[in-house]
Amino acid sequence: MNYPDESTYGNKADIISTVEFNHTGELLATGDKGGRVVIFQREQESKNQIHRRGEYNVYSTFQSHEPEFDYLKSLEIEEKINKIRWLPQQNAAYFLLSTNDKTVKLWKVSERDKRPEGYNLKDEEGRLRDPATITTLRVPVLRPMDLMVEATPRRVFANAHTYHINSISVNSDYETYMSADDLRINLWNFEITNQSFNIVDIKPANMEELTEVITAAEFHPHHCNTFVYSSSKGTIRLCDMRASALCDRHTKFFEEPEDPSNRSFFSEIISSISDVKFSHSGRYIMTRDYLTVKVWDLNMENRPIETYQVHDYLRSKLCSLYENDCIFDKFECVWNGSDSVIMTGSYNNFFRMFDRNTKRDVTLEASRENSKPRAILKPRKVCVGGKRRKDEISVDSLDFSKKILHTAWHPSENIIAVAATNNLYIFQDKVN
């Protein structure tokens, strides 16, 4: 991997909280803690500059969400963007969904490169002329102007979630989408903002009996009636909306029996699934818990088909990680376009890739010191114990404040976007 490209921010509001390529990979959207969305666009490749294979440059920036105050509950609602999901492109404009803890918004991003000129209804100062003085009908002419990209909120889907929204997912029918919070999942139609259907509700009648919450949810990429949601207990439920209106009873239930040798004081909380993603083929799902990434075959519910250790050396450090709150970090995971490689983040600005076919894995680091333009990223290694080799890093030297929670993979090419706190790194594979 080479050719890093980064945007640098300075303060806490600039911490990137979500990264997402659109369906063609032409656009890359990031959301941050300050409620802003920044969209990057890939430069068209030109014959003159063969070496610059499509850089990503800023295309549009807009404020998606503002901090709000819920007066009834005396609570501030954070403006942090939790998730962005693109809609497939159907015309010249781009559409994306962005959400904070409580409200989902549909944004339209469109270009304007022409301007109508020649109105004769206003005078030079812009004041409306007296209609009696207008004697001719003049049709305005469209003249070219500097390209302007504007983002407008087309729909606001509010007041449907009591708890904090953790996921949104666009359905393959392109007419509906779902939003999931800790206890409920709602189905929306893009055209209707004042109503949503509740399709999953795991809130117990007596809150004292609460034992698990919903942590992530996603629609099947091809079957518009199927979706999955993961729980804090490490289970995944697959639901079919054709079975009933309220999908409280799952069609499939994926759970791996606990390994008793791994049982520890913090077992319960590290088994919580932080992300669930369907493969592009729709045949597999991938889940991320605190220490591992697992791949499940939809046809086998009793255990995953593959388990990858992301940073097993942290297993003995769980107590310290509980103390510094790192044990609650929610890492995401992504598939590459062909579903052959999976990627997820770790600490010290490390991120890991696992090749499902060759069973090889690599640890890479996203940092400015190690990433010069067109330099090849050097694989990193964490030394677990015993003698530390020269370029290895010991577990105790890892910087736990530098965590990579959000990554994205281009839908068809080997281009990845890695968010390291408030920096965004884009790496491309050097093919030729």
Add this chain to the structure above:
Amino acid sequence: MEVQKEAQRIMTLSVWKMYHSRMQRGGLRLHRSLQLSLVMRSARELYLSAKVEAHEPEVSLQPARSPDPRLHRPREAEAEAARLDGEQPSPEPMDTQEAPRAEEAPPRGGPRPAKVSRKRRSSSLSDGGDVGLVPSKKARLEEEEEEAAASPEVPDRLQPSPAQAEGAFPNLARVLQRRFSGLLNCSPAAPPTAPPACEAKPACRPADNMLNVLVRAVVAF
């Protein structure tokens, strides 16, 4: 003993985290509260089982206490917590009727094991040397605190301050404030005072020992 101290430390830490999580922007997070309460429960079970092992030989010699006051105690504590809670904004539920329950929900986890263990604790174990598990008078409360304070394992900032003679039944918020004042003061984001105290008048509830105070603290949140 080591296990006990570690479990105690984790419990204290968890309560502090729960308290602190109320202050953060966006309000109380259900998932986080649930996870903290799971750790609290595991720590408590570990603490209790370690206690049981330590006091096993003494149990058979001493008469068991009557279970009734202790069974009433949890309910009174819940009512106490509900009263406290009514004064504070409850982030999760929409109607006030649910408010106390929602706050109690995360720490309870599975109600069956919690209730079972509470019952087991009260009926099978006696007082005497068993400070941690049996309702005790105020004097014992101070003893427990001194014991904890003397523990070298507990980091300084987590040590509870010495008990003050506040009357027989200190209100939960004041107990928390007293115990964790050092903790709260060293964090810039933490408020200087505990949540508004409601002057409860529990008539016959025996003073809680540290373990039960921690459990009630969790309930109050």
